[in-house]
Amino acid sequence: MTRIDFHVLPDGSQRQHDIYICQLVERAWREGRHVHLHCETESLQQTLDELLWTFHDASFLPHAAADSPEAAQVRVTLGHGQQAPQSAELLVNLQRDVPPFFSQFEQVVETTGPDEAARAQARNRYRFYKDRGYPLETIKV
Numbered sequence: 001m002t003r004i005d006f007h008v009l010p011d012g013s014q015r016q017h018d019i020y021i022c023q024l025v026e027r028a029w030r031e032g033r034h035v036h037l038h039c040e041t042e043s044l045q046q047t048l049d050e051l052l053w054t055f056h057d058a059s060f061l062p063h064a065a066a067d068s069p070e071a072a073q074v075r076v077t078l079g080h081g082q083q084a085p086q087s088a089e090l091l092v093n094l095q096r097d098v099p100p101f102f103s104q105f106e107q108v109v110e111t112t113g114p115d116e117a118a119r120a121q122a123r124n125r126y127r128f129y130k131d132r133g134y135p136l137e138t139i140k141v
Contacts, residue, residue: 002103004129006122007111008140017114018048020141021092022055024109028090029061029076036066036088036105039080040095048094049078096121098128 007024009017021037028035039045045065052061064070066079066086077085084101091105102108112122129136 002105002134003107003137004134005107005109005137005139006126007109008138009112009114010141012114014114017111018051019055021048021094021111022051022059022061024092025052025076026059026061032075033090034075034088035077035090035092036085037076037078037092038095038099039078042080044094045078045080052076093125098125 007020009020025035025037037045037048039048049063049065052063053059061076062074063076063078064074066077066083071077071086077088079085080095082100084099084104089106091099091102091108093099093102093108093110110122110125112119126136
């Protein structure tokens with residue numbers, strides 16, 4: 001059964017949130033895991049695409065859009081909308097809602113987001129998983 005981790009972030013900016021996501025992805029990548037970042041919008045996907053290369057001086061996280069030919073050669077993919085990745089172990093969900101394909105992953109990472117509106121949406125996702133009996137872990141950052 002898919003394990004769900006909720007990362008409770010302190011109040012901060014969207015940029016701080018996005019950098020935290022990049023740090024999570026970097027850790028998983030160093031562990032050899034296949035990661036998919038599922039974005040709310042194409043704009044967020046583009047922002048994270050850039051940030052994965054630049055979020056710190058030594059950044060080098062090979063990644064690709066999930067629907068690109070390069071996706072098969074990298075362990076980190078990005079997508080948005082209803083598109084599901086070809087394969088990955090870890091889903092980092094950055095959508096307001098739970099993606100319909102979340103259960104194909106071993107693990108899902110959710111965050112509370114950078115503001116109160118995002119926290120309200122995170123509470124709804126938490127209830128969704130809890131009501132369906134998924135194992136939940138809360139990680140306070």
